[in-house]
Structures are given as C-alpha cells and as structure tokens.
Amino acid sequence: MDDYLKDDDFSQLIKRIGSFVSAKLSELLNTQDLPSIWSLGVLVAALIFTCRLLWAPSGPQRRQRKVQTSTPPNSGVNNSQPNANNLPSRIEDSTPTVINESLQHVKPTLGQIIRQRLTDGRKVTCRLLGIILEESTPEELQNQATVRYSVLEILLEMTKLCDLYLMETVLDDESEKRVLTALENAGVFTSGGLVKDKVLFCSTDIGRTSFVRQLEPDWHIDSNHEINFQLARFIKCQLHISPIETERIASNVFSSSSLEQFFGV
Structure with a gap:
C-alpha cells in the first residue's frame, strides 16, 4: 500500500514538472534563447534523476525486510543453536545395545x-x-x-x-x-x-x-x-x-x- 502511494505521488510530481517545463519552454522558444533552453533541459533531467533516487527504496532495505518478516515474533532464540530435544537418542542407547549384543554371544554353562x-x-x-x-x-x-x-x-x-x-x-x-x-x-x-x-x-x-x-x-x-x-x-x-x-x-x-x-x- 505504501509503495502504491509513493508511485502516485511521484507521478503527480512528474506532471507538475512537465507543466512547468512546457510553460518555460514556450517562453524561451518565443525569445529564441538557446543557452537558456539547454540549461532548462539539464535542470529538468537532474530533477527527475534526483527524485527517482530519493523515491525508490533501496535493494538491501527490501531484502532486509523480507528476512525480518521470516523470523518468528518474540522468539529471542538463536536458531543456529541446536535444540536439545532434537538430539538423537543413539548416544544414550548405544551402550545397552553393545552390552546386549555381547551377552547374546556368551556361551551358556x-x-x-x-x-x-x-x-x-x-x-x-x-x-x-x-x-x-x-x-x-x-x-x-x-x-x-x-x-x-x-x-x-x-x-x-x-x-x-x-x-x-x-x-x-x-x-x-x-x-x-x-x-x-x-x-x-x-x-x-x-x-x-x-x-x-x-x-x-x-x-x-x-x-x-x-x-x-x-x-x-x-x-x-x-x-x-x-x-x-x-x-x-x-x-x-x-x-x-x-x-x-x-x-x-x-x-x-x-x-x-x-x-x-x-x-x-
């Protein structure tokens, strides 16, 4: 929604600049002052380029917003740390298994x-x-x-x-x-x-x-x-x-x- 409003404001600004440039250009054409016409064109291009830079969101900010939204709210937990509940139980069960297997090979008296x-x-x-x-x-x-x-x-x-x-x-x-x-x-x-x-x-x-x-x-x-x-x-x-x-x-x-x-x- 915010991006849509910003794009609409930018369009309105372009229209105003266009109207202003048209009026000035008509006056300059009537006077046939070529240096002034050239200066006006450079000024308009500079204004458009500056507005574009100020109005458009930067790439890193947008990517950062996506990363932040993927993080669960109020988690406060470093996801890089392993969860103790997810550790395999093989470490605990390995010793009894080895003992049971060794007992199976014991010859009865x-x-x-x-x-x-x-x-x-x-x-x-x-x-x-x-x-x-x-x-x-x-x-x-x-x-x-x-x-x-x-x-x-x-x-x-x-x-x-x-x-x-x-x-x-x-x-x-x-x-x-x-x-x-x-x-x-x-x-x-x-x-x-x-x-x-x-x-x-x-x-x-x-x-x-x-x-x-x-x-x-x-x-x-x-x-x-x-x-x-x-x-x-x-x-x-x-x-x-x-x-x-x-x-x-x-x-x-x-x-x-x-x-x-x-x-x-």
Missing part, C-alpha cells in the same frame, strides 16, 4: 543347559547300564563296572541341580558292589550331591519300573524300550537312550543316542 533341557525338573531317575556305565548288560557287571568319563561332568552337574536317583538290575551282590565302587572312584559321592542310598538295585526290570513309579520323578532316563513304554502314562517326561534311531514311543518320551548328545556336550 552346562548347568544352564541341563536346567533348560530338563525344563527345571527337580527329581530325576536314571538307569546306569548303557547310560552312566560303559557296560550294557547285567552279565557284564559280574566282571566289571566302568563309569563313562564322557558323561561324568553331566552326572556331577545333575547331582547339584536335581534330586537324582540311579538304579540298575543286577544278578548278584558282587555286581552291586562293583557299581558302587566305580561310582565312588569317579568322585560321584564326594563332588556332587549324590549319596549311596540313592543308588537303587533290583533283580528284575519290573522291580526298576516299580522304583520309578514310587519315586514319581519329573524325568526318567532309560535305555529299555519296554520300560519307557510302560511308564509313559505315569511319568511326566522321559528320555529314551538308544544308539539306534527308533520310532517315538509317546509324545512325552524323547529320544537320543546318548546323554551327552541330548545335552549337547
């Missing part, structure tokens, strides 16, 4: 693996032959009893985490003594929580089945297919140990070639 595989089962019963011992038949125990040292670490850890009972079918008292001596020499009774009273012996497989049902464990580990089948209705979970892959006995009976393989050792 054997105790953690056993607890996970047994689903925190507290009471476990386990046969000796073919699982804890190298021998696989009661007849072999009449000559010797040998603890499998590849399973010894698992056995010792299980005695710490579980209420463990070991059991076996033997043909004579001498076989029973050999088994207890082999377990004692391996350090099972001194390093873990197992005691001799938790090593049970019977003369038939039916007697071993009766032991398991009376103890009511969370897990029973056996290598006899028939016993695992009979106990499937009564025991929560079972592990069938067999070097030969067989059909699954029941949904709650798992199979593995060895105790070491089941726990990933």
Whole structure:
C-alpha cells in the first residue's frame, strides 16, 4: 500500500514538472534563447534523476525486510543453536545395545543347559547300564563296572541341580558292589550331591519300573524300550537312550543316542 502511494505521488510530481517545463519552454522558444533552453533541459533531467533516487527504496532495505518478516515474533532464540530435544537418542542407547549384543554371544554353562533341557525338573531317575556305565548288560557287571568319563561332568552337574536317583538290575551282590565302587572312584559321592542310598538295585526290570513309579520323578532316563513304554502314562517326561534311531514311543518320551548328545556336550 505504501509503495502504491509513493508511485502516485511521484507521478503527480512528474506532471507538475512537465507543466512547468512546457510553460518555460514556450517562453524561451518565443525569445529564441538557446543557452537558456539547454540549461532548462539539464535542470529538468537532474530533477527527475534526483527524485527517482530519493523515491525508490533501496535493494538491501527490501531484502532486509523480507528476512525480518521470516523470523518468528518474540522468539529471542538463536536458531543456529541446536535444540536439545532434537538430539538423537543413539548416544544414550548405544551402550545397552553393545552390552546386549555381547551377552547374546556368551556361551551358556552346562548347568544352564541341563536346567533348560530338563525344563527345571527337580527329581530325576536314571538307569546306569548303557547310560552312566560303559557296560550294557547285567552279565557284564559280574566282571566289571566302568563309569563313562564322557558323561561324568553331566552326572556331577545333575547331582547339584536335581534330586537324582540311579538304579540298575543286577544278578548278584558282587555286581552291586562293583557299581558302587566305580561310582565312588569317579568322585560321584564326594563332588556332587549324590549319596549311596540313592543308588537303587533290583533283580528284575519290573522291580526298576516299580522304583520309578514310587519315586514319581519329573524325568526318567532309560535305555529299555519296554520300560519307557510302560511308564509313559505315569511319568511326566522321559528320555529314551538308544544308539539306534527308533520310532517315538509317546509324545512325552524323547529320544537320543546318548546323554551327552541330548545335552549337547
């Protein structure tokens, strides 16, 4: 609006100067005074040029006005300074992320693996032959009893985490003594929580089945297919140990070639 009024005033001034120049020019032409005519023309040009300079706004002022109008009123804040709320949170989150990633690569302990595989089962019963011992038949125990040292670490850890009972079918008292001596020499009774009273012996497989049902464990580990089948209705979970892959006995009976393989050792 101000620019429009200024342009109108400038037009009126030009008209007045034109009228004045016309009147003077007529007088000078009548007198034929050429120097005066030339002087009048120079004067008029100088007046027009001066008015134009005074009337027109300068370029820097106009640009400055645009910059000022783009600044929010009453801000009083230097926009060049970063806002703390807009800072990325990656600086704060980087340390926990690194820690979490490093923890994911930490290998679990054997105790953690056993607890996970047994689903925190507290009471476990386990046969000796073919699982804890190298021998696989009661007849072999009449000559010797040998603890499998590849399973010894698992056995010792299980005695710490579980209420463990070991059991076996033997043909004579001498076989029973050999088994207890082999377990004692391996350090099972001194390093873990197992005691001799938790090593049970019977003369038939039916007697071993009766032991398991009376103890009511969370897990029973056996290598006899028939016993695992009979106990499937009564025991929560079972592990069938067999070097030969067989059909699954029941949904709650798992199979593995060895105790070491089941726990990933």
